[in-house]
Amino acid sequence: MIANYHTHSRWCRHGKGELEDFVQEAIHHGLKEIAFTEHVPHREGFSWLPWEEFPMYDHALNEVKQRFKDQIRVIKGFECEYYPEDCDVYRMFIEEYGYEMLILGHHNYGAAHDHSVFRTKPEEDLFIYAEEVCAGLESGLFRFVAHPDCVLEKYAGGWDDAAEQAMRMIFAQCEKLDIPVEINCGGIRSHRAYPSEDAFRLSGEYKLRYLVGSDAHRPQDLNDYAVQAAEDMAERLNLTVTQILK
């Protein structure tokens, strides 16, 4: 791995380590680029990175970006749910604060955003999820889709027809819009149903670009067994991983 575009620090509560700890670890492993993608702050409702802390966070991130600029490219990003009502805020982060790497990591779906991908779900939820991801990608706000297959977590049907159809919807949309898909290492570390080898085998039928995303929550996650396992999976399935996102 020479670039990682999916990183969480202590700023989003469930990460551990300061921004500079991640940057130093990344430099140590020879990474050329690192994007911080804390969960995007929301004006109202729950945020991992509270809305009020954004100015402080942005200041800290700018400082680190500047301090290490001769050694590594630090990219300002956010991992975002697709909440249509929040797209104006996402655009503000891009246009006014220089956040270049908004990634679609959709975890909460349904009209009220009250279904979580981490909970047990019926078949119809796979399609609701896939439709929302496809709509999100259509917005043009997102550089890639994080864990496109995370809806398979806690789906009792396993790799059945519905799972395949839902994944086809997402992959077809990524192909149409030329949006890279991520093989997510966080799912490997947490023993989730994603990244799903079945889903990624199926994805080979589409013309797609792939990224391995560490989804690092600790500096040492930037170059661990999960990153290796994701790279191995890509190789087994003959999927070409993009190293540096242009």
Ligand SMILES: [Zn+2]
């Ligand atoms: Zn995520």
Ligand SMILES: [Zn+2]
């Ligand atoms: Zn993440």
